[in-house]
Amino acid sequence: MQAFFAALQQIRMECLEQPDPRPHTDPELSALLAYYADHFVLPLPAGHRFPMEKYRRLRDGLATCYPDVRLAEAPRATDAALTLVHDRAYVEAVADGTLAPALLREIGFPWSKAMAERARYSVGATLAACTAAHAEGIAANLAGGTHHAEAGKGGGFCVFNDVAVAARVLQAQAQRDAPLQVAIVDLDVHQGNGTAQIFRSDPSVFTLSLHGEHNFPFRKASSDLDVALPDGCGDDPYLAALDQALEAMAQRFSAEFVLYLAGADPHEGDRLGRLKLTFEGLAERDRRVFEWAWQRRIPLVVTMAGGYGREIDTTLQVQMNTFGAALACHRQWQNQTR
Ligand SMILES: [Zn+2]
Secondary structure, eight states: HHHHHHHHHOOOOOOSSSSSOOOOGGGGGGGEEEOOOTTOOOOOTOOOOOOTTHHHHHHHHHHHOOOEEEEEOOOBBOOOTTTTTSSSSHHHHHTTOOOOOOOOOHHOOOHHHHHHHHHHHHHHHHHHHHHHHHHSSEEEEESSOOOOSSSOBBBTSSSSSSSHHHHHHHHHHOOOSSSEEEEEEEESSSSHHHHHTTTTTTEEEEEEEEEESSSOOOOOOOOOOEEEOOOOOOOHHHHHHHHHHHHHHHHOOOSSEEEEEETTTTBTTTTTOOOOOOOHHHHHHHHHHHHHHHTOOOOEEEEEOOOOBSSSSHHHHHHHHHHHHHHHHHHHHHHOOO
């Protein structure tokens, strides 16, 4: 492990192909930076169950309702960044469309150039948000949270694992002897099995997953802390479990950066979720995570992860509420630095 981090220190790489739009410093213009990659439209066959339009609609909703959210185009993540986590052969097979059919089936999207590029830009969005969060305390990716992807394969609509790549890039950029301590707080309703797998023997990245016990993936991996919730779990037991988990993490790990997967799929209106959280419960969930990080002055990046509302508006409402809570957190950081 020590040798690995020594090697990371050597990496002086540009992880992003385009310059990251630097966060502005004028407090009068201050706004929460949120990166999008939905301009790559992934062609899906008619009737495909993935709600691809949710990304564009979230961007439109934010542009309309939240003038304090500054929307920025995601940069493209490079091979150098992706291969900090993913096998080179896998990255190349995704790029040139030579993934084995079985591996493609596990991902759940047909291959296209746009599919490969979109996955890459979605990682870039999380990387750019990390840079912004370093400067401003909190920033967002309108997509991301693709936590089922492992080093050598994707799965469950996830091609690359953006938060895993972000953790490695943050550590590489920290340029110091001891690795940056990164906490991944995964509150998508599905277990973050890919992330758990990638960091299974790595004490510098803490993986916390609160998920539905009977939901995909049916063979779970071992996170540093897994909390499996029963079908039908509602707001109160969920929030109690979250408080306990955040407290347990704080006792076991000194996080210096938080990557948060704010999945909308624990909502009662989700067709895949199996839990019964309300809009209010999920907004409170987000508020508690942001508050936990703010109290400790730990920078945080929030990604949207999953959301499969029977009505797509349900998913969008949960995500808009997440941005409402993120804006409140951003204002706390801004007020502190004035
Ligand atoms: Zn999910």
